Amino acid sequence: MSLDDALEAVLAMAARVDAPQTVDTFDADGRVLWEDAVSELRVPPLDNSAMDGYAVRCADVPKAGIVLPVSQRIPAGHVGAPLAPATAARIFTGAPVPQGADAIVMQEDTEPADGGVRINAVPKAGQWIRRAGEDIALGSTILKAGTRLTPAALGLAASIGLGQVQVARKPRVALFSTGDELVTPGTVAPGDMPPGSIYNSNRYFLRALLQRLGCEVTDCGIVPDNREATIRVMQDAARSHDLILSTAGVSVGEEDHVKPAVEYLGELNLWKISMKPGKPFAFGQIQRSGSSLEGSAHFMGLPGNPVSSFVTFLMLVRPFILRLQGVQDVAPRVFPVRAHFETRAADTRREFLRVRQNEDGAVELFSNQSSGVLTSAVWGDGLVDNPAMTTIAKGDIVRYIPLAELLQ
Structure with missing residues (x-):
């Protein structure tokens, strides 16, 4: 399924969360x-002065150098009397313009003179007046x-x-990772890691992304590669959450238990997306049981490779969560920029390349675009959205999505 079709299907299921x-x-x-x-x-509620200075009638200052007596002083928060003809009112920024005045002469264009004020610049009607409304x-x-x-x-x-x-109420999201090889940072020292084990990085950036989107996140930890354990966690999470989000286990291997668990508990709507990184993706609903909440909880399963998980979240989970809260315009802004790199081979899938803008505004490509190299997402400041079967030559205009658009 194309990314656009997948996003359309996902957003069609994203009804706004209940009571505000x-x-x-x-x-x-x-x-x-x-x-x-x-x-x-x-x-503002009344016409007011945009400057410290003097409120005047333009008809009283036909030329520079006119001296006017100062009839009143109007600080902000006070309403002055109507301006007497052939006088000026001392006025301060934000103060209401007195009735009869049609211009403000800023203080820099005046000087004290003979007990009054000398106006050294001919005012224009409406100058330095902020109009009501x-x-x-x-x-x-x-x-x-x-x-x-x-x-x-x-x-x-x-x-x-x-x-x-x-x-809108904050969406409640249950987050877990699957995999016997995963270790929580801080529980095992690097030198004591068992062979074949890796630290679980996905839960850390996914939790942060969810919180930035205004979610209440329940961390359900690491679930072992076991179908019964996966079903049990999903059943429990469905009772009190709007969305269950997992990483890994959504492919078709013998140790990938998320897909069959969702199918057992509810319905799986789609699970293969034509995008790189991020091909394996699961979306469905899990029926609630033993809960005061009606209906079902949404489920999204992300790939296990960290960059695949990161990019798939930004392209599919992020807009879904925003739509749950009632945001209609969920598409990130895309900017045309010049490529300062080239790709030699076109991919059959739509690619999201990790790039960084240089001093000239062109984008440079991270040297290793592997889905397991999370360094690329830290080094880069954006993604190039490259259509399938498209090569890029140096100097081509590409579609650039700043990460600032996606991470705010």
């Missing part, structure tokens, strides 16, 4: 807005449902008085 949560706006960074945020006021109009939608809240978005919500916001 109300959280303080202070604590909503990274959460997904449940409903539109509509402003009940204008921002120019940022936010009354009744306007400032943030749409499904928006993943950023620091700037939190500030925008606060600017219309939202001390709390309704957001």
